[in-house]
Amino acid sequence: MTTFPPLPVTCTKLAVLAKQKLPCSPGTIPRSQMIKEKDDIDHYLEVNFKGLSKEEVAAHRNSYKKSICVDMLRDGYHKSFSELFALMEHWEALWNAAEAQSLFWLQRPLEEQPDKLDNFYHYLTRAETAERKGYFEDVYNNLYALACYFNNSEDKWVRNHFYERCFKIAQLIKTDGGKKEAEAQAHMGLLYEEDGKLLEAAQHYEAFHQLTQGRIWKDETGHFLNFLACESLVRTYRLLADKMLEKKEYKQAIKILIKASEIAEEGNDRNTVGEAAYYLGLAHLAAGEHETALTVFHNYSGIATDLSDDLNLGRAYEAIAKVLQSQGEMTEAIKYLEKVVKIARNNFKSLDVIRACTMLGDIYNRKGQYSKASEYFQQALNTRVELMKTSLMDETKVHYGIARAHQMMLMMKSYIESTDANSLNCLLSWKESRSYMEYEPVPEESRRVTGDNIHEREHEEEIRRSPDNQN
Template identity: 75%
Template sequence: MSKMATLPPLPMTRPKLAALARQKLPCSPVTIPRSQLIKEKDDIDHYVEVNFKGLSKEEVAAYRNSYKKNICVDMLRDGYHKSFTELFTLMEQWDALREVARIRSLQWLQKPLEEQPDKLDHFYHYLTRAEDAERKGYFEDVYQNLYALACYFNNSEDKWVRNHFYERCFGIAQLIKIDGGKREAEAHGNMGLLHEEDGQLLEAAEHYEAFHQLTQGRIWKDETGRFLNLLACECLLRTYRLLSDKMLENKDYKQAIKILIKACEIAKEGSDQHMQGEASYYLGLAYLAAGEYNTALTALNTYSKISTDQDDDLNLGRAYEAIAKVLQSQGEMTEAINYLEKVVKLARNNFQSLDIVRASTMLGDIYNEKGHYNIASEYFQQAFDETVGEMNMPLMEETKVHYGIAKAHQMMLTVTNYIESADLTSLGYLLSWKETRSDIEPQPVTGEFTSSTVEDVSQNSEHVEELDFQITKKNET
């Protein structure tokens, strides 16, 4: 569900006591001793008596009481008993959550509600208007006022208040019969978001499915101008993907594939090429995990074609990488190498260093398994150099290990050949290598072996250590 548009600020309807009390704001967050409060109360009473003899008892109370209390008194005095009950319940919950946060030392910086008069004003303004509309049976107006409160409290601190009004909107939306179900569809979408954020994916999927069903064939739009049906498709696809991830983790491949096929059908209905490509990609990965390689290639080729049609190099590179994984699993190493080289080329053109690292590492693994240690070392070094540029320490350590293993294999093969030669020249090279620990490679043309300078493995090692030192020093500063 996309982020809701913030409604423009409305002039707040303030009752008499609240308007008077507003003049003494902002409230002081400092705890004042009771003796000082009593003295201040006496001083206020005396001042009011001397200077404002025309003030009523209620007006004096407006200056003496907290703003929160004045809001509640006004609600009761003006006959908004349901609004008072709802606000009082929310205030109790607010205090309870703050106490829990204080004990856990989390979010303790949030102010008490009595120190946030703007929020109290919004409560009074919209709750009383919603109660008025409900008495008259104007349920659309009730929905709009409650939804305005949900939008206002759509922030990280007050998300639980937003969720409360989402639930209220959902109940009211069932009573609206004159809009063809638009408010009910929106309410299902909001409830789906509520459950999705709480990790309740099955409940979220149920609401999103209702949201999708109610918007089919409709041209309804939200506040930002987006079609509600397209938004419903996006929400449903996202939830299905999250559900399929959990199923794949549990090796429930059949159910994961089933729900992703459903996602593909919904994406086609939404007539959005990007969504269709994404759905095909995740379906292809699910088939790969299940070992159904031919079907995986079909889905991933669809994703590749859509990305090509849209000139989307980033997603095309992702498609090629996934296809290479399938081909590698099938033992088609030559084809896998071709696709991975395309990934590296696309990634370089678009400055995607992490994609280069992944593809180069996969290429290094393939060549290492085939015994082509020189080429494997080159690709692992390429991956390592990219991680150095990104200053990514975890990846740097990982690629450094791959590079070291490939170099060790390369040296082991050469040393073995020298040992098997069993002649004085080879023995001389071996003794030289033992003394210097340099890299030794065969002559590329004659097949004879020679000793290289002491500057390959040892220098690479020194280079890596120097980089590690520089990065650590940079992080410390």
């Protein structure tokens, strides 16, 4: 059998060098030779593949995160590199903590999100350049741009980091009259408010409010900063008052809500003023100061009337009814609650209808007017059936069942006391069927059974049964 000589295979220099570095290559390659071979490979790639530089080769070899970090260091942005590296380490710590608690965390690592890394590089390096030149306002603007970019539920911790950086830089800005510092105080207040640290949030909002007094500064959406400061401070004071009321610290809660009302008046927004009045009235009601609460709620209803705000007007009437109910003035409370039901139905507020009807049913139930109570509980039940909320339906069924039971007890008592044949037949019929039957009131005279009445009824019965009468 004839064998052909082996064909000569032409190998490129790159292939030869790569083949020599394989694990099966004989002998041990010195380190100096390996470095020289790497340089030869890089030179070969640069010569034979035009346009492919060492940096581009490194970009293909390294991850995008590493490339960004290398670019920062190569361009001399060591501070930006340190901050970015610290953020990545913080993410790793959060990931490890979630993994240790067997929690599933949907957030991806920063190195897998090139868009975010690009924003880091762009704004951090610009901020560092501005800081070197002493342009602190530009530093603030770049850091604030990063905070806005990461303002989402997934990256809120990154946003908070840059809010804190903006707050520190804003202290160094002296050319804008304190506007950046005011904005930074607002951001820090929001940060603490979201974390539930209301006292710290109130301190920052108070500083925000003081810096914006008498100023006509506006934010990027066109809202006056002073108005936003008043709104934020009123909201925080209300949350603080809620915690005080839970601990039954009524005087402290009323004091801070009075302060909130004063700040709301300064903001010159009638809706905020009405909201502050409503919560102040609730605090007075919780403290048992009914007359003061009634005055505050009437002011609130006046504001709602001026603004033609039916929803707030209905809430004001409901609050007034609660105060009147606490004072025992049930008739007046019923009038206000009926207005609430009417307003709520006109505005298709089913929950308000339910709440008002339940309150009316409870009042009538206490007054002993069980038919009326059953009627309002039935309205509440029908509304909840439309909403298909099981828990609310069950609660209303209990109220409705109690009112019907009271109504039935009154009916049975009346039939038993009447002691006539019709009443007895009704009782026997109900005992056989156990179904609901409408009550027909028995005349009052038939319930008063005396000895003379009994003799007269017996005499009348004898005459009726006599043969002459039968003929």
